[in-house]
Amino acid sequence: MMTLFGIPCSLYTAKARSYLRKQGLAFEERSVGSSTFQEQVQPVVQRMIMPVIKSADGQIVQDGADILRFCDAHCSGKYPLLPESSILRAISYLFELFGGEGLLRPAMHYRWNFDDINLDFLRSEFQCLAPSGVKESDWPSLFEFASGRMRKAAKSFGVNEESMATIEASYDQFLELFEAHLRDHPYLLGQQPTLGDYALMGPLYAHLYRDPKPGLLLRQKAPLVARWVERMNTAEEAWTDYENASRSWVSDSDLPETLMALMRFIAEDFQPEMLAHIDYANQWLSDRPDLAAGTNGLDDPTQRYIGMAEFPWRGISLRTSVLPYRFYLLQFLQDEYEQSTAGDKRAIEDHFASCGLLPLLTSKTTRRVARLNHLEVWE
Known part of the structure; x- marks a missing residue:
């Protein structure tokens, strides 16, 4: 086990x-x-x-x-991680990137900016972090330290007083779009969960379903999303919402409009940040022509960010931490695209172009990111 x-x-x-x-x-x-x-x-x-x-x-x-x-x-699991279709695999990689990184702002905002509702719950939750042997009387100060780091991280992801209202409006839009998709499809790509579903579960379950403030909001505004979260946490399948639904993959030649609407949301909400981070990283790399392969180029080999990039977002300006890990995830999408057959490559281009996502297929850092000994490094 x-x-x-x-x-x-x-x-x-x-x-x-x-x-x-x-x-x-x-x-x-x-x-x-x-x-x-x-x-x-x-x-x-x-x-x-x-x-x-x-x-x-x-x-x-x-x-x-x-x-x-x-x-x-x-391991011998029940489902393949990815569908066979190259087009649907590319979409899976897109949602892996967005699920883990693109929903960080609402996840961090709704966790750390509603202490009157969330704080007692979070004190209990974070006690799981207490090292063995820590006295009960020492835990409050340890929680203040741990939560202080997370509040600082929230700001590094663009959560501040000026952005809060925009973050909430953006998240409302995402919930509306995902709710609409789930009316006809039990999972992101149809018949079974794939890579993109698991990535979306990160923020949607851990922060936005379990924490008191966003948990109530989720159940009120998007009950199908709430039930999807519950379905994603069980080994058995629950078809109660989908007795008459198709038990197949979505068509890779005629994507559902609800899926394309979610992809257009990613183009508006997350792509500008990724492109700004790529530009920042390429300038950062250009300034370090002798950076040794297999290192992160920083004094601390465990540090995860290389600086801060500024970009326009929904009518305001945000400044967020640039994490090479995001480029590591983006490479899976770009590798799928580049290694596809000529016909599949054109189809991926057409689908991504129609959703405004074409730049994510080709915009890349001048050096690849790898994971070596559990750390992100430059190849």
Whole structure:
């Protein structure tokens, strides 16, 4: 049996946990505050980070994207991680990128800007982080430290007083679009969950379903999305909303309008940030022509961001942290596109162009990002 290390309120752990459950894979979950994690896992992954799995034969894999791919290759799950269609695979990679990174603003806003409703719940949730042996009396100060880091991270993702109203309007629009898609399709691409579903589960379950303030909002505004979250956390299938629905993949030649509407949302809401981050990273790389391959170019090899980029977003200006990890995820989409047959490549171009997403197929950093020894590095 494998072990998943994380905590219930962790966004990225939710992606891995959902995958393991839907696939029917046996696992136990332990906290990153446990002595097992601190003594056996953290020295290997080199930082306090989650999720991490330890396989039955002792292999350690860190990061949700890598965990899903490792399990897909080495475990006998119920479903393939990706459909066979190259076009639908490209869309899956798009939603993996957006699900993990593009919904961070509403996830962080609704968690950390409603203390009157959320705070007691979060104090309890974050106690899972307490290292073994910590006294109960010491926990309040540890929570203040941990939550303070998360509040700082929220600001680095563009959550501030000037952006709050816009973040809420953007999230309302996303919920409306996803709710409309789920009226006819149980999952993002139809008959079964795929990579994009698991990525969306990160923010939608860990923050926006479980936390009190956004959880009530989700149930009121998008009950089908709430039930999708519940469905994504069970091994059994629930067809109560879809007794007469098609049990097949969406058509890769005639994508549902509701799916294309979600893709257009990504073009408006997230693509400007990605393009600004790519431009920033390329200038950063240009300024470091002697940067050694296999390093992150920083004094701290465990640091995840290289600077801050500014870009226009829905009529305001945002300044957000540039994380090479996002380029690592983007590369899966771009590699799928570049390695497709000529016919599939044209079809991917047509679908992405019609949704305003063509730049994400070709805009890239001048050096690729890899993960080496559980860290993001430049090739």
